Amino acid sequence: MQRSVGIGLMKRALEVVESQRPELADRYMQVPLEYYTREDLAARERELFETQPLALLASTEIGAPHDYRVRDAVGRSVLLTRDADGTAHAFLNYCRHRGAEPASGCGNARAFSCPYHGWSYDSRGRLVGMPLRDRYEGLDLSQLGLVELPSEERHGFVWVVLRPGAPIDVAAHLGELDDEIGALGCAGMTYHASLERQPLGASWKSVAEGLVESLHVPFVHPDTFGLNPQAVGVDLAFYDAIGPHVRYGLPKFGTDDVARIRALAEDDWDPPSSIGCVWWISPGLLLANELYGLIYADLAPGSHVREAIFRYGWLSPVETAPPGEPSPDEMAARAARAVGQDRPVWETCGRGLANGAHGHALIGRNEKGVQLLHEAIARQIGYEGLRYC
Ligand code: FES
Ligand SMILES: [Fe+2]
Structure with missing residues (x-):
């Protein structure tokens, strides 16, 4: 994480923890159920996946x-x-x-x-x-x-x-995030696979929702992550749309730590270990810092509108974990376990969004990452059906 970006995010993290309120969207979002199932929209989304750079492998x-x-x-x-x-x-x-x-x-x-x-x-x-x-x-x-x-x-x-024959310009695609992604230092990291090619019975957009919010964590992954219960796991987070990409940050510290952090000079803050940061890079790349490494996953539409394909793994800067931390392979295995917990829920959402008669999905003000994600996708595919209330 770049130092200058990190300091700004630390200030927002402190505010979120002190106020015990996430950064909220202005309104609720109503996402018509057709958004998840219409074939013509799916075709336009495929176009995104065929024309934007996809990070297919770690070097x-x-x-x-x-x-x-x-x-x-x-x-x-x-x-x-x-x-x-x-x-x-x-x-x-x-x-x-x-x-x-x-x-x-x-x-x-x-x-x-x-x-x-x-x-x-x-x-x-x-x-x-x-x-x-x-x-x-x-x-x-x-x-x-x-x-x-x-x-x-x-x-x-x-x-x-x-x-x-199509053009490729990754720096232009990452835009303002280019330096920040570069600063993650992935070039020397080794990939530890969790899932090579996992089909999921749901729209890729519905699965993506679950990757830009932490609201579900205490319900779906109660014991999987060693989270600070005072800090992460419900909705205490902050969000940014950066071009077609979304970044969200989760403070990893709780109210008990605020006074200690505030007493430090900003230069002594340690944003990478104080904030869990998630980058959703259009159209389907997920990077997230987690302990001493990074989650690296990609999501894509499957062979039909109700199928997504997920690849998931963990990038490690070291072969031997720091003392007291899980090994890189254990991190990858934990990620696979987490996806195993998400999968049945995602698939019920897939059925619910396809068969429900309730008109639209409701995205809360405290799910701003989901709102920003759908706004970015809708903007890129020319979908004008998102509503707010
Ligand atoms: S040698 Fe490849 S298809 Fe015949
Ligand atoms: Fe999850």
């Missing part, structure tokens, strides 16, 4: 030359590689012969041999070999490489735009 997941990893991204199989010179690439993982997937899983490999008829590709996506080569006389192999997707490595992630 360290393909840290060495010839490391690779295949992952699902909004219904596509994407092969991410690091070539011999250390440059990361992203390819649509579809063979130029008849479309099978040349690569699977992850590891270190100089070539990927398609399982169907053995055409093989290198880590720059070039078609470098095929069995029965003499049967293919006259074919220009240089025109038959894997289709490369625009990608950029920045702030410790490999960002990809899923549309070949």
Whole structure:
């Protein structure tokens, strides 16, 4: 967390804790149920996922030359590689012969041999070999490489735009958050997977709601997080919309700590360990500082409007936890447990929002993160049905 940003957030955290009131939205929001289920809106949302940069991997997941990893991204199989010179690439993982997937899983490999008829590709996506080569006389192999997707490595992630030939500019996409995300120091962190590809039976927008509020934590995760009961867990938080992104902060200290913090010079404040910060980066990336590392998750629409796909893990700056803290793998396992607790509730919401006859979902003034999230999505897809009361 940047120092200058952190001091501003600390002041707001202190206010929230002292007043025992979160930063409130001006009004209640009414979200029409159609917003979660309309196919035409879902198509416009897919457009966001196809044209905005997605942080598909932590850089360290393909840290060495010839490391690779295949992952699902909004219904596509994407092969991410690091070539011999250390440059990361992203390819649509579809063979130029008849479309099978040349690569699977992850590891270190100089070539990927398609399982169907053995055409093989290198880590720059070039078609470098095929069995029965003499049967293919006259074919220009240089025109038959894997289709490369625009990608950029920045702030410790490999960002990809899923549309070949489209522009990519991650700094422009992050806008005012660019420096702040850079300051998180993810470039040297290792990824510990919690969930690789978890389908959820709910609209991705409904799932996303649960990632920008802490109101549900004491009900759904009563024993999962070692929270300071005096501080976090109901609604004491503060929120910002930053371009299409949302940031929210949860004070990790309680009223008992306020006098001690106020007695310190601002220079001695420690915002990163005093505030749990969550960044929702459009369209579906979640970063959140948690103990000594970061939650790194992404959410995307599934194959239909009532399905979301979730990938979730934990980024750690160290291999051995600081004394008294859970290990990186335990952090990742805890995150998986938490999602396991959220999942049944999210799925009942999916059914309720699809089958309910109550017209709209009601988002409270103390769920300002949810309001800001929907405003950002609605603005981007041109949906004008959000109402306030
Ligand atoms: S589909 Fe890949 S070699 Fe035939
Ligand atoms: Fe949760």
